[in-house]
Amino acid sequence: MTTNEHLTRIVIVGNGMVGHHFVEQLIQQSNEVYGKNQFHITVLSAEPRLAYDRVHLSEYFSGKTADELSLTSAEHYQELGVDFQVNARVDQIDKQAKMVTIESGAVFEYDKLILATGSFPFVPPIPGNDQPHCLVYRTIEDLEAISASAKVSKVGVVVGGGLLGLEAANALKEAGLKTHVVEFAPQLMAVQVDVSGGRVLKDKIEELGVEVHTQKATQSIEAGENSRYKMVFADGEILETDMILFSAGIRPQDKLAREFGIVIGERGGIVVNDHCLTSDPDIYAIGECALWNNFIFGLVAPGYTMARAAASNIVGGDVVFEGADMSTKLKLMGVEVGSIGDAHAREHGAQTYTYEDQVAGVYKKIVINAETNKLTGAVLVGDTGDYDTLLQYALNEIDLPEFPESLILPSFGDAAPTLGADALPETAMICSCHNVTKGDIIASLDGGACDLAEIKSCTKASTGCGGCAALLKSVTDSELEKRGVEVKKDICEHFAYSRQELYHMVQIGQIKTFDELLSKHGSGIGCEVCKPAAASILASIWNDFVLEKPHVTLQDTNDTYLANMQKNGTYSVVPRIAGGEITPDKLIVLGQVAKKYNLYTKVTGGQRIDLFGARVEQLPLIWEELIEAGFETGHAYAKSLRTVKSCVGSTWCRYGVQDSVGQAIDLENRYKGLRSPHKLKFAVSGCTRECAEAQSKDIGVIATENGWNLYVCGNGGMKPRHADLFATDLDTETLVKYIDRVLMFYVRTADRLQRTSVWMENMEGGLDYLKDVVINDSLGLGAELEQQMQHVVDTYQCEWKTAVTSEQSRKRFRQFVNSEKSDANIIFVEERDQIRPATEIEIDQILGVKKPVKAAATSINIVEVE
Amino acid sequence: MSENWINVCTSSDLVDNSGICALVNDEQIALFKICQGEEQFIYAVSNWDPIGKANVLYRGLVGSIMDEHFVASPLYKQRFKLSSGECVDDDSVKITVYPARITDQQVQLQIVS
Ligand code: SRM
Numbered sequence: 021m022t023t024n025e026h027l028t029r030i031v032i033v034g035n036g037m038v039g040h041h042f043v044e045q046l047i048q049q050s051n052e053v054y055g056k057n058q059f060h061i062t063v064l065s066a067e068p069r070l071a072y073d074r075v076h077l078s079e080y081f082s083g084k085t086a087d088e089l090s091l092t093s094a095e096h097y098q099e100l101g102v103d104f105q106v107n108a109r110v111d112q113i114d115k116q117a118k119m120v121t122i123e124s125g126a127v128f129e130y131d132k133l134i135l136a137t138g139s140f141p142f143v144p145p146i147p148g149n150d151q152p153h154c155l156v157y158r159t160i161e162d163l164e165a166i167s168a169s170a171k172v173s174k175v176g177v178v179v180g181g182g183l184l185g186l187e188a189a190n191a192l193k194e195a196g197l198k199t200h201v202v203e204f205a206p207q208l209m210a211v212q213v214d215v216s217g218g219r220v221l222k223d224k225i226e227e228l229g230v231e232v233h234t235q236k237a238t239q240s241i242e243a244g245e246n247s248r249y250k251m252v253f254a255d256g257e258i259l260e261t262d263m264i265l266f267s268a269g270i271r272p273q274d275k276l277a278r279e280f281g282i283v284i285g286e287r288g289g290i291v292v293n294d295h296c297l298t299s300d301p302d303i304y305a306i307g308e309c310a311l312w313n314n315f316i317f318g319l320v321a322p323g324y325t326m327a328r329a330a331a332s333n334i335v336g337g338d339v340v341f342e343g344a345d346m347s348t349k350l351k352l353m354g355v356e357v358g359s360i361g362d363a364h365a366r367e368h369g370a371q372t373y374t375y376e377d378q379v380a381g382v383y384k385k386i387v388i389n390a391e392t393n394k395l396t397g398a399v400l401v402g403d404t405g406d407y408d409t410l411l412q413y414a415l416n417e418i419d420l421p422e423f424p425e426s427l428i429l430p431s432f433g434d435a436a437p438t439l440g441a442d443a444l445p446e447t448a449m450i451c452s453c454h455n456v457t458k459g460d461i462i463a464s465l466d467g468g469a470c471d472l473a474e475i476k477s478c479t480k481a482s483t484g485c486g487g488c489a490a491l492l493k494s495v496t497d498s499e500l501e502k503r504g505v506e507v508k509k510d511i512c513e514h515f516a517y518s519r520q521e522l523y524h525m526v527q528i529g530q531i532k533t534f535d536e537l538l539s540k541h542g543s544g545i546g547c548e549v550c551k552p553a554a555a556s557i558l559a560s561i562w563n564d565f566v567l568e569k570p571h572v573t574l575q576d577t578n579d580t581y582l583a584n585m586q587k588n589g590t591y592s593v594v595p596r597i598a599g600g601e602i603t604p605d606k607l608i609v610l611g612q613v614a615k616k617y618n619l620y621t622k623v624t625g626g627q628r629i630d631l632f633g634a635r636v637e638q639l640p641l642i643w644e645e646l647i648e649a650g651f652e653t654g655h656a657y658a659k660s661l662r663t664v665k666s667c668v669g670s671t672w673c674r675y676g677v678q679d680s681v682g683q684a685i686d687l688e689n690r691y692k693g694l695r696s697p698h699k700l701k702f703a704v705s706g707c708t709r710e711c712a713e714a715q716s717k718d719i720g721v722i723a724t725e726n727g728w729n730l731y732v733c734g735n736g737g738m739k740p741r742h743a744d745l746f747a748t749d750l751d752t753e754t755l756v757k758y759i760d761r762v763l764m765f766y767v768r769t770a771d772r773l774q775r776t777s778v779w780m781e782n783m784e785g786g787l788d789y790l791k792d793v794v795i796n797d798s799l800g801l802g803a804e805l806e807q808q809m810q811h812v813v814d815t816y817q818c819e820w821k822t823a824v825t826s827e828q829s830r831k832r833f834r835q836f837v838n839s840e841k842s843d844a845n846i847i848f849v850e851e852r853d854q855i856r857p858a859t860e861i862e863i864d865q866i867l868g869v870k871k872p873v874k875a876a877a878t879s880i881n882i883v884e885v886e
Numbered sequence: 887m888s889e890n891w892i893n894v895c896t897s898s899d900l901v902d903n904s905g906i907c908a909l910v911n912d913e914q915i916a917l918f919k920i921c922q923g924e925e926q927f928i929y930a931v932s933n934w935d936p937i938g939k940a941n942v943l944y945r946g947l948v949g950s951i952m953d954e955h956f957v958a959s960p961l962y963k964q965r966f967k968l969s970s971g972e973c974v975d976d977d978s979v980k981i982t983v984y985p986a987r988i989t990d991q992q993v994q995l996q997i998v999s
């Protein structure tokens with residue numbers, strides 16, 4: 021290893037979330053202070069991989085791969101100039117010589133050492149706890165072991181009913197196990213919620229089929245009678261199970277520090293000051309291994325703040341760690357839980373208001389100070405809708421309203437007194453994952469950012485846990501409004517409405533034509549923006565023939581001529597080839613038609629065949645022949661379903677587990693013709709090898725042993741986006757139901773020309789919200805969305821078929837009203853045995869000799885028209 | 887200026903709020919009819935899109951910006967004012983406009999040579 025002499029050597033022990041954040045912070049702060057990276061950084065990771073997102077670890081069970089969870093990569097560290105080693109557990113520190121040794125014996129010298137060793141799961145000292153199928157929940161390897169064990173188990177027990185224990189229980193339940201939670205305390209989540217909240221939580225979780233046993237102390241784990249093991253409790257009761265997952269709390273990983281003379285707290289944890297410095301002036305400790313003010317912070321946001329403070333101290337900055345807010349909001353097995361500040365009302369003089377709705381299973385409590393003017397804590401179970409507002413009251417010490425209970429009482433009609441973004445001070449923390457305050461948002465607006473997306477990309481706000489999305493949006497909108505930027509979504513000067521609003525007007529007002537919409541809600545004659553948008557909305561809702569008189573002049577030229585215009589004014593013809601499957605006979609017809617009209621042919625990126633170079637007056641003739649042979653329009657011109665790509669699947673492929681071609685064809689036939697805010701692309705793969713690249717599509721379907729995994733909102737194109745896993749192991753009926761709902765919800769709510777990927781990125785609540793709407797039917801819209809889709813499916817017509825049989829429509833495909841001639845400017849030359857449009861220079865050459873189509877240019881063949 | 891109005895087609899060949907194309911002395915001319923309330927407007931402009939470099943303007947969408955009528959090129963979407971031929975999105979180009987009218991159901995153009 022080459023160590024540059026001028027650079028300060030930094031060695032980081034542990035590459036967890038916090039250790040990794042430190043690397044990024046140090047480089048960033050160094051660049052800010054010195055204009056370059058002044059440090060030679062070495063990262064030593066005991067795990068077999070670099071940092072990954074432990075917070076979202078459970079998503080590994082719903083299909084996220086280790087790669088998708090990773091926070092960095094070897095290439096990324098190499099680009100940053102960071103040296104690293106995995107499987108490198110540090111087992112010695114020599115404080116005098118300033119070096120550390122890893123298990124293999126390799127030695128690393130440091131100028132500053134950072135301990136970011138995190139914590140380890142506590143396994144209670146119960147006899148029998150070290151047998152196979154007795155596991156913990158902390159690393160990807162742990163999850164692999166749990167998956168393997170779940171495959172050979174029927175019953176699972178989680179020991180510990182805290183936040184992580186419930187998350188683990190959810191994973192076992194999802195894996196199909198009969199699941200129990202065993203808790204020593206009298207209630208669940210004793211740290212975050214109070215006794216009543218715990219009771220409501222327990223009821224809700226039991227409703228979901230997970231059995232909860234509180235006040236149970238396990239005494240031993242013995243061989244079982246019906247299951248693999250038997251847990252024996254202090255009260256004599258027993259519980260049979262095949263596997264046990266310990267989630268009974270975490271302990272700081274301070275072994276190394278302890279053994280090598282760094283001061284440790286009485287009950288563990290490496291003692292640090294506000295700079296995160298330990299008892300040794302050159303050693304820092306950050307994250308879950310660090311003990312600050314006699315407190316361990318078991319959340320990622322405080323760890324990130326520590327990383328910033330330590331990095332700042334090293335570059336000579338002034339960021340310090342002054343404690344952190346431990347409020348949390350989460351959703352466990354679909355049950356919302358929120359906890360803020362002094363949840364247990366332990367502070368002197370604390371008073372509370374509580375609200376409980378046993379019918380719906382909602383419990384809310386707020387805690388206020390002795391002076392009764394500030395909010396100091398809260399507990400929310402079953403409904404965390406008030407969380408953001410309450411948290412801002414607590415964090416920013418905002419004066420309570422006259423009737424504090426109004427903050428948690430349900431509102432009937434009158435809006436609840438939510439805290440407007442304006443009421444927040446500039447110091448208000450909006451995104452705690454990335455330490456973004458309201459002031460930072462204002463600064464980035466001053467610095468030129470002009471919308472939510474830009475604020476997200478320059479401050480990183482809302483790109484961590486995502487919990488701050490709604491608040492971020494309201495602060496951004498209100499700040500934009502203040503500086504006169506109307507946060508208006510008007511689609512153009514003719515309509516002072518967003519696409520979504522227009523959609524509602526058309527639907528509610530039963531509006532059938534653009535003229536009607538314009539006269540009722542707009543002004544002027546419309547333009548190239550609002551006309552196609554309205555045409556698309558009208559088609560999504562009523563699905564009339566797009567070339568019908570009232571609609572035809574609204575369409576973009578491609579839609580009007582049912583073909584894609586090419587650079588020289590000719591068109592391409594793309595028949596539908598559902599799923600990419602085509603018979604030899606049909607292939608021959610395509611060849612014959614292409615030959616007859618001398619069209620350039622090419623296989624597209626969407627698994628079909630494109631015929632280029634058709635003149636406008638040829639389109640109906642070409643289509644007549646194609647329709648005769650059984651083809652229908654491919655909608656390549658429309659904002660609607662394009663293709664459903666497929667791989668060959670189980671019919672032929674030795675790895676396929678389902679008939680992906682059949683599924684692709686069915687899906688393509690169902691959704692063809694659906695007019696949408698932007699084009700839609702699907703793909704179906706026959707197994708996880710994913711040859712159809714479904715994860716880059718708006719709708720991606722991947723076959724599993726048990727059915728189909730559904731992915732949504734992927735995108736190739738200019739800004740690729742990986743699709744999100746939406747639901748797993750669906751049968752075809754449910755798959756179609758979910759796709760119906762997702763697509764119709766998109767059609768209803770997206771902006772004009774917004775692909776599903778961007779729609780998702782801008783959706784408040786993101787993927788979870790969409791799942792809620794579609795899977796849990798949280799808006800009660802499910803049936804209506806399905807019905808609407810069914811209407812579109814039932815009223816499908818091949819537009820080309822309708823067009824060629826209508827005299828009125830055919831008239832539009834004339835080059836001239838007063839002549840049978842064709843456009844003399846369309847000139848082709850030949851290349852690789854097919855036509856292509858002549859270049860400008862070639863055209864000048866050709867037309868220059870005044871013999872438009874027959875003159876020979878140097879070395880190219882001119883192709884005769886007609 | 888000579889008053890040579892030429893008959894090009896009949897008024898029923900025109901399409902409301904859209905364009906058609908006529909060939910006049912080997913010149914391609916795009917004809918538009920725009921209906922606004924009770925009023926009707928007839929425009930004739932060159933069919934050649936000077937930016938996209940193709941004879942396509944009659945296939946563009948028509949619309950208005952602050953009550954000025956325009957056609958948007960179907961190729962790259964630049965808007966051309968139908969009354970003056972000016973390009974709203976690019977000062978450096980302009981298209982030819984021709985006087986047009988309807989007399990006795992005939993669409994007539996005045997071509998000044
Ligand atoms: C023909 C084809 C290229 C080819 O020869 O393979 C093609 C051609 C065009 N693409 Fe594409 N795209 C074609 C596959 C793709 C793919 C690949 C795919 O579908 O698997 C992608 C990336 C996947 C995706 O969309 O997520 C693709 C991403 C785009 C984009 C970028 C979209 C984005 O969200 O970033 C545009 C521009 C746009 O839509 O605004 C675009 C726009 C276009 C336009 C409409 C550009 C234009 O205005 O002329 C082209 C129409 C040509 C025509 O006359 O048919 N094309 N285009 C492919 C037709 C597939 C088909 O059978 O229908």
Ligand SMILES: Cc1cc2nc3c(=O)[nH]c(=O)nc-3n(C[C@H](O)[C@H](O)[C@H](O)COP(=O)(O)OP(=O)(O)OC[C@H]3O[C@@H](n4cnc5c(N)ncnc54)[C@H](O)[C@@H]3O)c2cc1C
Binds near residue numbers: 065350
């Ligand atoms: C399932 C789960 C869900 C969670 N959910 C949330 C949540 O919703 N919100 C939240 O804020 N927090 C959550 N957390 C907690 C969060 O993940 C931790 O706070 C965070 O990961 C702590 O980061 P860290 O870097 O301090 O420790 P870790 O991420 O544990 O990293 C420490 C690393 O150091 C390594 N290491 C230890 N000793 C050595 C050594 N001697 N030599 C080399 N390497 C060593 C370890 O192997 C490990 O890779 C969750 C945790 C889990 C397990």
Ligand code: SF4
Binds near residue numbers: 674705710711
């Ligand atoms: S994705 Fe799977 S089933 Fe489909 S072709 Fe590839 S390997 Fe075969």
Ligand code: FES
Binds near residue numbers: 487488
């Ligand atoms: S608070 Fe976690 S992303 Fe903003």
